[in-house]
Amino acid sequence: MKKMLDIELYNEKNALQNIPNIIRKHNIDNLLIVCDDNTYKAAGKKIEEILYDINIKKFNIGKDQYAYKNLCEQLHIFCKQNNITGILGVGTGTINDICKYTAYLSEIPYIIVATAPYMDGFCYTVAELIDDGFKRTLDAKVPIAVLGDPEILDNAPKELISAGIGDLIGKYICLADWKISSLVTDEVYDEKIAEITRQSVNQAMDSIEDIINNKEGSTLKLMDALCMSGIAMAMCGSSRPASGAEHHLSHFWEMRFLALNKKQILHGTKVGISSAIISQIYHKLSYVENISHLIKNPPVLNESYLYNSYGKLTDEVINDNYPDPIEKIDRNKLVSNWTEIRKILKSIVQPDKIRQLLKITGGSIYPSDIGIDNALVFEGVKFCRYLRPRLTMLRISDIIDIDTSKYIQIP
Numbered sequence: 001m002k003k004m005l006d007i008e009l010y011n012e013k014n015a016l017q018n019i020p021n022i023i024r025k026h027n028i029d030n031l032l033i034v035c036d037d038n039t040y041k042a043a044g045k046k047i048e049e050i051l052y053d054i055n056i057k058k059f060n061i062g063k064d065q066y067a068y069k070n071l072c073e074q075l076h077i078f079c080k081q082n083n084i085t086g087i088l089g090v091g092t093g094t095i096n097d098i099c100k101y102t103a104y105l106s107e108i109p110y111i112i113v114a115t116a117p118y119m120d121g122f123c124y125t126v127a128e129l130i131d132d133g134f135k136r137t138l139d140a141k142v143p144i145a146v147l148g149d150p151e152i153l154d155n156a157p158k159e160l161i162s163a164g165i166g167d168l169i170g171k172y173i174c175l176a177d178w179k180i181s182s183l184v185t186d187e188v189y190d191e192k193i194a195e196i197t198r199q200s201v202n203q204a205m206d207s208i209e210d211i212i213n214n215k216e217g218s219t220l221k222l223m224d225a226l227c228m229s230g231i232a233m234a235m236c237g238s239s240r241p242a243s244g245a246e247h248h249l250s251h252f253w254e255m256r257f258l259a260l261n262k263k264q265i266l267h268g269t270k271v272g273i274s275s276a277i278i279s280q281i282y283h284k285l286s287y288v289e290n291i292s293h294l295i296k297n298p299p300v301l302n303e304s305y306l307y308n309s310y311g312k313l314t315d316e317v318i319n320d321n322y323p324d325p326i327e328k329i330d331r332n333k334l335v336s337n338w339t340e341i342r343k344i345l346k347s348i349v350q351p352d353k354i355r356q357l358l359k360i361t362g363g364s365i366y367p368s369d370i371g372i373d374n375a376l377v378f379e380g381v382k383f384c385r386y387l388r389p390r391l392t393m394l395r396i397s398d399i400i401d402i403d404t405s406k407y408i409q410i411p
């Protein structure tokens with residue numbers, strides 16, 4: 001076990017055996033276990049057996065459930081009515097979001113048992129929930145413990161493991177975005193935090209061979225890296241070290257899928273695919289030797305510019321981007337640091353390498369593999385940069401007279 005920011009991380013063999021101790025230590029005498037059909041089979045049943053002498057209630061969210069905010073509110077009422085003193089989530093994405101938000105509403109501790117290593121939200125303080133048809137990032141609770149048992153994680157479906165790798169690959173881009181932003185604004189870049197993310201991602205990448213060869217315990221490094229990415233966000237107080245242009249593009253696609261009522265694609269799968277596209281744009285941008293004659297004004301973020309892409313969300317996007325973060329850029333610094341910025345862009349893992357990593361892990365590689373057509377790729381690259389008021393190289397390129405869409409090549 002290692003303890004980071006008051007979160008106990010049990011990414012180790014026989015991790016589940018620690019649950020009784022954790023529960024006792026935190027005086028949880030009436031536990032709610034939240035699972036779905038698959039995660040109950042993968043780990044929930046075993047946990048019930050381990051906790052045979054503890055007061056348990058179980059809530060199965062069913063099959064193919066999304067992380068709806070109103071589901072958390074119902075669960076919160078259930079917790080109050082039943083004097084629940086702690087929540088144990090069995091699952092990863094949806095279950096984790098539901099539990100951390102319900103625990104926040106109910107002001108009780110929660111524990112998460114990961115059933116697949118495919119996203120990095122275990123240790124971070126926000127939950128991504130669907131509210132009124134939109135995905136929102138809401139304040140939530142961090143778990144008191146995260147448990148990753150190799151017996152469970154090694155058996156996770158391959159597409160989930162590949163998604164975990166996809167989410168981690170994106171970190172190379174967002175760390176570059178963060179560093180570049182700090183060179184042109186007064187945003188603080190914390191090398192120590194960036195290094196935590198970078199190192200754990202490198203370690204996970206080094207274990208890919210073992211993962212594809214099904215080596216026992218090989219998914220633990222992946223799980224550990226995903227946890228540490230969350231820790232880095234918590235240390236930073238924002239998702240800055242874990243989310244840049246590649247996440248914005250992925251979120252943009254997700255938002256469109258939600259609007260069209262299309263079945264959602266795993267977060268990490270989208271991030272892996274979008275990372276290759278952003279990496280390609282950034283590498284091509286790095287060939288531009290001089291930008292001093294290319295500085296221009298950014299587009300005006302008004303309804304006529306954004307409505308076609310954002311629809312009902314347009315006002316929210318305009319408000320979020322006011323004052324326009326682009327105004328924080330010192331244009332002289334942008335020009336004078338361009339050589340340094342080019343170096344950072346060149347250092348990002350190459351798009352071909354990203355696609356190769358996704359391929360060997362059996363994941364989707366191209367947007368068309370997940371039902372995203374070229375038009376949505378181009379639209380996403382152009383408009384995803386306004387999803388968050390966060391400076392990325394993509395957003396910064398708004399004041400450089402270069403059409404980034406000409407850099408997109410989709411085979």
Ligand SMILES: [Zn+2]
Nearest residue numbers: 120167267271
């Ligand atoms: Zn992510």
